[in-house]
Structures are given as C-alpha cells and as structure tokens.
Amino acid sequence: MNYRDILENAKRISDFKCKVCPECNGKVCKGEIPGVGGKGSGSAFIRNVDQLKEIKLNMDTLYEASKVDSSIEIFGKxxxxxxxxxxxxxxxxxxxEKLTDYEYSKAIVAGCKQAGTIGFTGDGVKDEYFMDPLRAIEENxxxxxxxxxxxxxxEVLKRLRSAEEKNVVAVAxxxxxxxxxxxxxxxxxxxxKSVDDLKEIIDATKLPFIIKGIMTVKGARKAMEAGAHGIVVSNHGGRVLDHTLATVEVLPQIVAAVKGRMxxxxxxxxxxxxxxxxxLALGADAVLIGRPYAVAAYGGGSEGVALYTxxxxxxxxxxxxxxxxxNLKEINQDIIFRPSI
Incomplete structure (x- = not known):
C-alpha cells in the first residue's frame, strides 16, 4: 500500500462525506456540517490552509551536518x-457509516503508535464516543x-477518572x-469554562492537561493561569466560528506571551x-493534523495512518x-520568510 492507494480506497467508500480532494483546503466542502467542512462560508478552514502557503522557506545547505533528529520528548516519552x-x-x-468511533480510534491510535507518534481521540454526544476510543487507547x-x-x-470529572484508570499519558x-x-x-x-472552572478540573488530576482551542494571547494566559500543561492553538478546523483568523496568524504572539511556560x-x-x-519555526512544539488523518484511517486503517505519518x-x-x-531545537524563524504574518 502507498499513499495513492489510501486516497483511492477512501474515494471508493460509497457514503464517505469527505470528497478526498487533491488538496484538503475546505473549498469544496464549505458549510457542510454535519460533514467535514468549515462553518458557514468555510472561510476559517480555507484561511488556515491559505495562510500557511504564504510562509516561504529559506534554503541553506552550507552547514555542518549530522544525522537529522526529528524526535521530541514530551509527556515523559x-x-x-x-x-x-x-x-x-x-x-x-x-x-x-464505514467506521464507528471505536474502529476509527483503533486505526488512529495503533497507526500513530506504529509510526512512533501518538494520536488524540475524541468525544461526542453519546458516552460511547468517549469510552470506545478510550478502550482503543488501552488496547495500545x-x-x-x-x-x-x-x-x-x-461529566468532565467522570471522563477524567476513566482516563486515569487507563493510565493514559495525558488528557485534553x-x-x-x-x-x-x-x-x-x-x-x-x-x-x-472560566479560569476557576478549568483550575478545579486540572487540579483534580495528576495527568498533564491540554486545552485545545486557544486563538488569542488572552486565552493562552488564562490557560496558563488555570494550570494547563499545554495548549493547542486551534479554531476547531474552522467548524465552530466563521471568519476567524488562521491559526498560524495568531501563533507568533501566543508563543511570545507564553515564553516556554507551557x-x-x-x-x-x-x-x-x-x-x-x-x-515549528514560529515556535510551536508540535502539531496536530485532523482531516487528512481521517482519510488515512478510512482508506487504509492503522496501516494507512502509519504510512501517512x-x-x-x-x-x-x-x-x-x-x-x-x-534537530528540532535548531528550527527557528531564520529559516522562514513571512510576507504577511
């Protein structure tokens, strides 16, 4: 199996709501919720992709090279x-209909583990949307x-206790x-949630706690005040608020405000x-990828997820x-050109 096979397999799924576009940029699926599109005009999803394209890379091959180390240590691993x-x-x-939340999460968690990384799992309107993926984590x-x-x-504390019982590395x-x-x-x-709400939740566990959905310096500072181990700069893939900035546009000022404390x-x-x-050059420690991983899981199961990773x-x-x-520590803003950020 290769990546082209994964895409072709996904395209052949009869009721697959993702269009498996040549470029996953939100333009064809805009407004499709339920579905995989961005909310309303889809501009937040589209802007995420377009603004990343505006950043260019500075090539430099005059340096003392060694074996490239792309690894990261986080959560004690x-x-x-x-x-x-x-x-x-x-x-x-x-x-x-092809994959349940358990089957999808099993492919994601197993595939990421096979490739040497880690997968986040989801939650939803039914208890099993959290508990079934948690079972997939335990099995891996x-x-x-x-x-x-x-x-x-x-309800948050109940799910938190369930996660602790499975000895997960972190919770989000x-x-x-x-x-x-x-x-x-x-x-x-x-x-x-207020800062006090989050602080009470975070204080209730010894697990590293990550807050996903931060788009402002103010929000990052609130997360830090609440005691978060980390944050995800995210607009939920453009699915919750139309006309937001792209995540890469707000990243630099959030990095400057946090200064390595999360x-x-x-x-x-x-x-x-x-x-x-x-x-990474703009200061992120690591990235999360959503929709393309879904295509990999639907088109190739855990093998497809590992191959995509x-x-x-x-x-x-x-x-x-x-x-x-x-290595990752040598990645900095000197390697990029930012005309509009």
Whole structure:
C-alpha cells in the first residue's frame, strides 16, 4: 500500500462525506456540517490552509551536518516526530457509516503508535464516543490522549477518572467545542469554562492537561493561569466560528506571551511536512493534523495512518536538511520568510 492507494480506497467508500480532494483546503466542502467542512462560508478552514502557503522557506545547505533528529520528548516519552493525530469524534454523522468511533480510534491510535507518534481521540454526544476510543487507547499500551468536551463539571470529572484508570499519558479538553453546532442541536450541556472552572478540573488530576482551542494571547494566559500543561492553538478546523483568523496568524504572539511556560501545539490547515517545519519555526512544539488523518484511517486503517505519518515525517526531515536544521531545537524563524504574518 502507498499513499495513492489510501486516497483511492477512501474515494471508493460509497457514503464517505469527505470528497478526498487533491488538496484538503475546505473549498469544496464549505458549510457542510454535519460533514467535514468549515462553518458557514468555510472561510476559517480555507484561511488556515491559505495562510500557511504564504510562509516561504529559506534554503541553506552550507552547514555542518549530522544525522537529522526529528524526535521530541514530551509527556515523559520520546516520539519520532512532533506530529500527532488530532481528535475527531462522532464519526458516523460526520464521515459516514464505514467506521464507528471505536474502529476509527483503533486505526488512529495503533497507526500513530506504529509510526512512533501518538494520536488524540475524541468525544461526542453519546458516552460511547468517549469510552470506545478510550478502550482503543488501552488496547495500545495506553499510548493515546483522550479529549473531553466542555461538559458540566460532573461529566468532565467522570471522563477524567476513566482516563486515569487507563493510565493514559495525558488528557485534553477541546474548549472550543462549546460552540460546536452538532452538539447544540443534540441539546448537550457544553459551555465555555472560566479560569476557576478549568483550575478545579486540572487540579483534580495528576495527568498533564491540554486545552485545545486557544486563538488569542488572552486565552493562552488564562490557560496558563488555570494550570494547563499545554495548549493547542486551534479554531476547531474552522467548524465552530466563521471568519476567524488562521491559526498560524495568531501563533507568533501566543508563543511570545507564553515564553516556554507551557507546551504549544497547533492545528489547522497543516497538510505536509513543510507546513510542520513552518509552524515549528514560529515556535510551536508540535502539531496536530485532523482531516487528512481521517482519510488515512478510512482508506487504509492503522496501516494507512502509519504510512501517512511516515510520509509527513519524512517530508519534515527533508525540509530540515534543506534549511540547515539537524534537530528540532535548531528550527527557528531564520529559516522562514513571512510576507504577511
């Protein structure tokens, strides 16, 4: 199996809601929720992709080279690449009938583990949308990060206890899901969280806690005040608020404000290893990728997920070689040109 096979397999799925476009940029699927598109005009999803393209790379092959080390140490573990699968939940309404949340999460977690990285799993309107992916993590030596929606405190703590029982490496909350239309339509009690709300939740566990859905310096500082181990700079793939800035546009000022006191992840429009290199140069510690991982899982199962991860990882390594970086610490803003950010 190769990456082209994965794409062709995904295209042949009869009820697959993703169009498997040559470039996953949000233009064909805009407004398709349930589905995989961006909300409303789709501009937030589209902007994520377009703004990354505006950043260019500075080539430099005059340096003392050594074997390139693309690995990252985080959560007390070392991963081969700083490339993780983003959480996706409620697969059947958004993607089609082929994979349940358990089957999808099993492919993601097992495939990422095989490739030396880690996958985040999702949550949703039914309890099994969290518990079934958590079972997939347990079956893969607990190498996975469950993500909890911003439910009422009692529900969050119940899921947190379940995650702890599985000895996961970390846990996340996609705080921006408070505005997810599909949850609102189902009448589920999600809501924004105050600093005090989050502090109470974070203090209730010894697991590293990641807050996903930060798009401002103010939000990053609030997450830091609440005691988060890390944040994900994310606009939920453009699925919760139309007309937002791209994640890469807000990343530099968030990095400057945090100053190394929290881990910073980013998602949104990252489609290849050079995109990974660009956001690392802007100060991110690691990236999350969503929709392309879904295509890999549907088109190739865990093997497809591992193959896709290796594809992106190899592109990152090739980019590091061509910009004078022997390891992740050597990646900095000198390797990029930013005309508009």
């Amino acid at each position: 070392r991963f081969k690449y700083p490339i993780f699968a983003a959480p996706i939940g409620g697969l059947i309404p958004c993607y089609g 030596d607990s190498v996975g990060i469950p993500t909890i929606k911003p439910w009422k405190k009692e 909350m996609d705080i921006d899901a408070a505005g997810l239309a599909i949850l609102a339509q189902a009448g589920k009690p999600v809501s924004p 881990k910073i992840f980013i998602d949104g429009g990252i489609r290849n290893g050079l995109d990974v290199l660009k956001v 290796e594809k992106i990882g190899k592109e990152l390594v090739e980019g590091m070689i061509m910009t004078g970086c022997n």
